[in-house]
Amino acid sequence: MAGQKMHSAKKRRFINNTIVHAVLAVLAVVWVFPIVWVILTSFRAEKGSYVSTFLPQSYTLDNYIKLFTDTSILNFPQMFMNTLFIAICSCILSTFYVLAASYCLSRLRFKLRKPYMNMAMILGLFPAFMSMIAVYFILKALGLTEGNLIKLALIMVYSGGAALSFQIAKGFFDTIPLAVDEAALIDGCTRWQIFTKITLPLSKPIVVYTVLTSFMGPWLDFIFAKVICRANSDQYTIAIGLWRMLEKEYIDSWYTCFAAGAVLISIPIAALFLYMQRYYVDGLSGAVKG
Amino acid sequence: MKKRAVSLLLAASLTCGLAVTGLTGCGENNGGKESVRLMVWSPSEDQSKDSGEWLQTRCEAFADAHPEWDITFVYGVMDEASAGEQVAQDPDASADVFMYANNSLEPMRNADAIVRFGGKYREQIEKTNTPEVLDTLIMDDNLYGIPFTTNLWFMYYDKSVFSEDDIKNLDTMLEKGVVSFPFVNSWYLPAFYIGNGCTLFGEDGKDEAAGVDFGGENAVEVTDYLIDLAKNPNFKIDDLGSGIAGMRDGSINAMFSGSWDANAVKEALGDNMGAAALPTYTLNGEEKQMYAYAGTKAIGVNTHSKYMVQAIELAIWLGNADSQRLHYELRQVVPCNTELLEEADIQQDDLVMAQNNTFSYTSIIQPLVNQMNNCWTPVENMGKGIRNGSVTHENAQQQTEQMNEAMNSDGIS
Numbered sequence: 083m084a085g086q087k088m089h090s091a092k093k094r095r096f097i098n099n100t101i102v103h104a105v106l107a108v109l110a111v112v113w114v115f116p117i118v119w120v121i122l123t124s125f126r127a128e129k130g131s132y133v134s135t136f137l138p139q140s141y142t143l144d145n146y147i148k149l150f151t152d153t154s155i156l157n158f159p160q161m162f163m164n165t166l167f168i169a170i171c172s173c174i175l176s177t178f179y180v181l182a183a184s185y186c187l188s189r190l191r192f193k194l195r196k197p198y199m200n201m202a203m204i205l206g207l208f209p210a211f212m213s214m215i216a217v218y219f220i221l222k223a224l225g226l227t228e229g230n231l232i233k234l235a236l237i238m239v240y241s242g243g244a245a246l247s248f249q250i251a252k253g254f255f256d257t258i259p260l261a262v263d264e265a266a267l268i269d270g271c272t273r274w275q276i277f278t279k280i281t282l283p284l285s286k287p288i289v290v291y292t293v294l295t296s297f298m299g300p301w302l303d304f305i306f307a308k309v310i311c312r313a314n315s316d317q318y319t320i321a322i323g324l325w326r327m328l329e330k331e332y333i334d335s336w337y338t339c340f341a342a343g344a345v346l347i348s349i350p351i352a353a354l355f356l357y358m359q360r361y362y363v364d365g366l367s368g369a370v371k372g
Numbered sequence: 373m374k375k376r377a378v379s380l381l382l383a384a385s386l387t388c389g390l391a392v393t394g395l396t397g398c399g400e401n402n403g404g405k406e407s408v409r410l411m412v413w414s415p416s417e418d419q420s421k422d423s424g425e426w427l428q429t430r431c432e433a434f435a436d437a438h439p440e441w442d443i444t445f446v447y448g449v450m451d452e453a454s455a456g457e458q459v460a461q462d463p464d465a466s467a468d469v470f471m472y473a474n475n476s477l478e479p480m481r482n483a484d485a486i487v488r489f490g491g492k493y494r495e496q497i498e499k500t501n502t503p504e505v506l507d508t509l510i511m512d513d514n515l516y517g518i519p520f521t522t523n524l525w526f527m528y529y530d531k532s533v534f535s536e537d538d539i540k541n542l543d544t545m546l547e548k549g550v551v552s553f554p555f556v557n558s559w560y561l562p563a564f565y566i567g568n569g570c571t572l573f574g575e576d577g578k579d580e581a582a583g584v585d586f587g588g589e590n591a592v593e594v595t596d597y598l599i600d601l602a603k604n605p606n607f608k609i610d611d612l613g614s615g616i617a618g619m620r621d622g623s624i625n626a627m628f629s630g631s632w633d634a635n636a637v638k639e640a641l642g643d644n645m646g647a648a649a650l651p652t653y654t655l656n657g658e659e660k661q662m663y664a665y666a667g668t669k670a671i672g673v674n675t676h677s678k679y680m681v682q683a684i685e686l687a688i689w690l691g692n693a694d695s696q697r698l699h700y701e702l703r704q705v706v707p708c709n710t711e712l713l714e715e716a717d718i719q720q721d722d723l724v725m726a727q728n729n730t731f732s733y734t735s736i737i738q739p740l741v742n743q744m745n746n747c748w749t750p751v752e753n754m755g756k757g758i759r760n761g762s763v764t765h766e767n768a769q770q771q772t773e774q775m776n777e778a779m780n781s782d783g784i785s
Contacts, residue, residue: 130620130636131613154420215461222465312458313413313448313467329451331415331632334616 123341131337145342156323156336157315158343164233165319166350169301171237176244176296181289183244184251185277189263202246211305218309227310232317235310240300254288255281286361297354301347320347405442408679410686413450413467417703424702427690434689441682452523452669459485459674468677469687473523474508474667477516478740487673488514493684500693500709508668508737511578517670518691521631521705524666525560526730528619528637529626531646539626539646542653542662549625552608552615555598556759558751559665560628562586563650566736567660568594572747577739584747587776595754595768597655602758609759616640631706634723647726650734666735668708700724743782750778 119136124145126138149158187195217239221227226235258281266276282289304321311317318326324343327336410431418427427447435443448467450458456476459466463485472480480486489497494515498506501519509517529539533549545551554560562570568590574582585591601607608614608624616633618624619640628650629637638645650662671691677683689695696707700718706727707713718724738744754775757763763771 128620130617132617134614134617134621134623152422154422155416218462222462227465312462312465313450315416315449329453331451334613334633334636337613 120341120344124345126338131333145338149339149342161318161320161323168236172240172300173297175241177292179244180292184248188252188255214309239306251288258284290358290361408441408443408682411446411467413448413470415451416449426702430695456480463676468674468683472672473669486516487675505708509670517672519668519670519708520691521669522708522731523669524664525630526726527628527648529646531644533625539648542651546606550606551626552610552624553628555609556755558748561751561755563662564594566663573739573741577737580741580743584779587773592769592772595772598758647722649729664735665738666731667738747779750775
């Protein structure tokens with residue numbers, strides 16, 4: 083009797099597992115499918131945007147080579163470097179802004195604290211592109227919409243408002259016991275030292291998260307880059323370049339290169355993530371007791 | 373991102389004083405010559421080394437022809453389709469001379485950003501262009517640019533499959549080979565409706581009050597025809613580039629597209645490539661002509677230009693016969709200058725003839741009135757409805773009326 087029960091329990095678990103795994107497998111295919119398709123397309127030798135078969139008939143590296151050598155119409159390497167520069171600069175700046183603002187709001191008590199948080203909340207309710215044209219005209223008044231200054235303009239645009247999106251990091255800092263800060267204060271630490279030597283090392287996951295999001299924002303942004311770059315093709319970012327490849331004049335000859343470009347832009351993000359993901363695990367483990 | 377406005381405002385108010393100083397222009401005399409700075413926008417192909425740097429070549433030739441001016445050119449990349457919108461958005465920071473597609477004229481007119489050509493300039497332009505071509509750039513009797521090419525679609529076909537006689541009628545073609553048509557694209561689909569007497573905004577397409585007439589018995593007949601057409605095994609719907617892909621692998625023998633696909637078709641068909649004006653189609657035993665929406669691409673001048681005379685002269689220069697010839701030689705841009713079109717080698721070019729014949733005989737001018745914005749989605753939905761089978765012979769009447777109503781309505785449809 084007992085053996086039978088065990089047996090049926092095992093059987094039931096087996097059936098459950100099978101169903102769960104089957105569902106998961108289907109979902110995995112659904113999710114991975116588009117990515118696989120883009121990667122396959124980037125190696126496709128047949129031209130054009132439409133193919134009648136799922137798998138390419140023949141494979142080639144030419145799409146990648148064309149992307150980096152055929153620079154007369156769409157200068158992809160330049161766009162890539164432009165974007166990388168802008169993304170790295172605004173990543174560093176906005177990470178600092180976000181973490182510093184979060185720390186202040188979490189640890190310091192000052193008169194404007196509440197009003198500031200309320201204001202940030204309300205501003206956060208408006209869509210970003212609402213301010214797009216205004217931002218453009220302000221930048222133009224500052225003389226930042228010509229030549230290399232466009233890069234500066236974009237960095238300003240991407241990092242300038244970062245300190246308003248402090249909520250997640252502040253929430254995280256709030257969970258670190260105040261006692262740690264007090265202990266450090268008694269030992270003679272300044273606020274800055276507490277921030278850099280204690281709070282940040284204890285908050286690696288949120289630092290990683292902030293770095294990733296503030297890198298991906300400018301790296302993938304299209305709207306602001308489009309509005310600010312206008313006819314300055316030497317300042318184009320990859321998002322604009324990829325968009326141009328899909329215009330009716332280019333789509334037929336550039337579609338496979340577009341896929342190659344799409345694969346390439348995922349590389350810096352993936353690299354950054356792979357490098358930083360180990361800190362996700364570190365975080366609080368064993369650092370704070372009680 | 374939302375917060376950028378705020379932070380930028382702060383930054384702006386701080387640095388405002390500094391910025392104003394940096395924006396003063398030039399214009400001083402330089403050894404008797406007037407210093408001129410002209411910003412010119414064109415698509416990137418016109419400036420790329422691989423396709424011969426058309427723009428630079430012609431601009432330098434212009435500078436040579438005018439020794440009295442010391443001209444500095446600043447080149448910007450802007451395709452014709454977006455130029456209108458960009459110029460209208462900020463004329464101050466836009467090019468003095470730019471190339472634009474005529475369907476973006478309205479926003480620039482509203483922003484008062486585009487120069488009207490009059491007097492001797494207009495006469496000069498009128499001398500070398502047909503009234504039909506110029507009509508696409510005239511609003512309220514004002515001329516807004518120098519046309520340099522027509523902008524429309526026509527037919528590509530495989531000469532080994534269709535004879536010269538076959539291509540006169542779509543239904544004859546469908547008996548002999550496979551034809552593909554961008555059925556779900558509302559730039560193409562109205563061709564059938566217009567062929568059977570449907571009209572947009574009056575006779576000349578400029579009478580906004582006249583509205584759209586895509587309803588009535590004649591429109592329903594077309595819908596019925598299209599339902600049967602979509603079911604024809606020799607008819608393939610061209611969507612997301614399937615037409616050109618079919619031309620490549622030989623499963624499609626004729627397609628409808630414009631000069632931008634010419635090189636791809638040439639590659640696919642080689643010497644068998646044929647190009648022609650639009651065919652007729654047989655509706656209840658009667659031959660009806662298909663009509664494409666036609667537009668032009670033109671060179672315009674910014675009203676905010678500091679060097680108006682030079683900018684207008686340059687615009688006319690970039691639109692003259694020599695410039696159009698070089699454009700044609702370097703990039704196969706089909707010319708529209710009447711003198712140029714009479715030259716023998718251009719007369720023999722199938723592509724030029726197909727595009728210009730389509731313009732002259734089998735097209736209507738794409739209406740530029742604001743109301744036209746409401747006409748795209750309903751037609752596209754009709755095409756999609758026929759493709760997915762929700763529009764049938766039974767409800768064709770009702771669906772056609774709905775399309776007509778939506779095209780005439782101001783709401784979002």
